[in-house]
Amino acid sequence: MNNVGEILNDVSLKDYTSLKIGGIAKYLVKPRNITELKNLMEYIKENKEKYIILGHGTNVIIDDSYFDGIVIKLDNFKDLVFEGNEVTVGSGVALGYLAKVTLDSGFISFGFASMIPGNVGGSVVGNAGCYGHEIMELVKTVEVMDKDGNITKLDRSDISYGYRYTSLKNKYIVLNVTFILKKGDVAAAREEIKQNNQKRINSQPLDKKNVGSIFRNPENASAGKLIEDLQLKGRTIGGAKVSEKHANFIVNEDNASFEDIVSLIESVRQEVKDAYQIDLVVEPTIIKWDSL
Numbered sequence: 360m361n362n363v364g365e366i367l368n369d370v371s372l373k374d375y376t377s378l379k380i381g382g383i384a385k386y387l388v389k390p391r392n393i394t395e396l397k398n399l400m401e402y403i404k405e406n407k408e409k410y411i412i413l414g415h416g417t418n419v420i421i422d423d424s425y426f427d428g429i430v431i432k433l434d435n436f437k438d439l440v441f442e443g444n445e446v447t448v449g450s451g452v453a454l455g456y457l458a459k460v461t462l463d464s465g466f467i468s469f470g471f472a473s474m475i476p477g478n479v480g481g482s483v484v485g486n487a488g489c490y491g492h493e494i495m496e497l498v499k500t501v502e503v504m505d506k507d508g509n510i511t512k513l514d515r516s517d518i519s520y521g522y523r524y525t526s527l528k529n530k531y532i533v534l535n536v537t538f539i540l541k542k543g544d545v546a547a548a549r550e551e552i553k554q555n556n557q558k559r560i561n562s563q564p565l566d567k568k569n570v571g572s573i574f575r576n577p578e579n580a581s582a583g584k585l586i587e588d589l590q591l592k593g594r595t596i597g598g599a600k601v602s603e604k605h606a607n608f609i610v611n612e613d614n615a616s617f618e619d620i621v622s623l624i625e626s627v628r629q630e631v632k633d634a635y636q637i638d639l640v641v642e643p644t645i646i647k648w649d650s651l
């Protein structure tokens with residue numbers, strides 16, 4: 360592997376996910392620029408390596424066995440360039456930072472995302488959102504690389520997307536994104552953010568290892584409420600537990616394994632299905648090495 364960026368060997372993926380679960384990966388590679396990423400994709404193709412892209416690791420539940428493959432992290436894709444009411448941002452920029460910087464420049468559009476702990480790449484791929492907003496609303500274009508190293512700039516209209524979903528997933532590597540921003544009352548936006556953040560602190564188990572909401576909300580219902588009504592808060596399998604604070608969170612309470620988390624998710628999903636005939640959909644991406 361030459362000219363592909365920083366290469367780390369035998370890396371514990373526990374240290375790269377908010378749930379603190381994940382096996383040892385043969386390589387974790389951080390390209391410094393598009394050329395290095397292109398070289399890496401060529402190497403992967405030629406050597407038939409398995410690979411995953413990892414953002415900030417806050418929406419993934421990762422297999423804890425050994426990964427004989429490559430984890431690609433775009434942490435070095437950190438450019439942030441304003442042009443009028445647009446900002447072009449690298450995949451590796453944290454949403455919270457983007458919210459701060461854009462607010463400091465008088466734009467209020469990213470206020471909703473200030474407490475979403477992911478990076479721009481992962482958040483656009485999964486169309487992250489909250490408080491009635493989602494990130495795809497703000498997207499103008501997305502620059503992507505395909506598995507063969509070809510680079511394309513997609514307009515928002517080229518991408519299909521919906522609730523926590525875009526057609527970019529598993530197809531492209533997001534390199535950078537251009538967003539259209541709106542000016543507004545920054546003081547009012549800051550106050551709203553403060554209140555929303557406090558609500559999160561009060562209602563979510565932010566002091567525990569977690570991966571955000573486990574299930575998408577079904578139409579016209581709250582997954583958390585359905586689970587809570589079945590008195591499943593506190594249910595435990597191995598080291599994994601349904602949070603006592605918020606029923607739609609599963610926490611890694613005590614050295615949970617990948618299997619503990621996945622089994623607990625399945626047991627909750629089955630109970631909800633039996634009780635309400637609602638098939639809950641898991642929101643985070645579950646990554647199993649043998650299915651790559």
Ligand SMILES: Cc1cc2nc3c(=O)[nH]c(=O)nc-3n(C[C@H](O)[C@H](O)[C@H](O)COP(=O)(O)OP(=O)(O)OC[C@H]3O[C@@H](n4cnc5c(N)ncnc54)[C@H](O)[C@@H]3O)c2cc1C
Binds near residue numbers: 416433
């Ligand atoms: C406490 C907490 C609160 C949360 N609150 C919210 C919320 O309010 N709303 C919400 O929507 N989410 C929420 N989340 C979930 C998560 O933060 C978001 O989904 C976030 O957008 C994920 O970004 P990431 O960088 O961590 O992605 P990762 O978890 O690293 O990756 C997610 C997926 O995107 C892919 N991916 C990552 N980067 C790229 C790239 N550059 N190109 C192509 N594919 C890529 C990965 O392969 C993976 O499939 C929360 C999570 C936590 C822990």
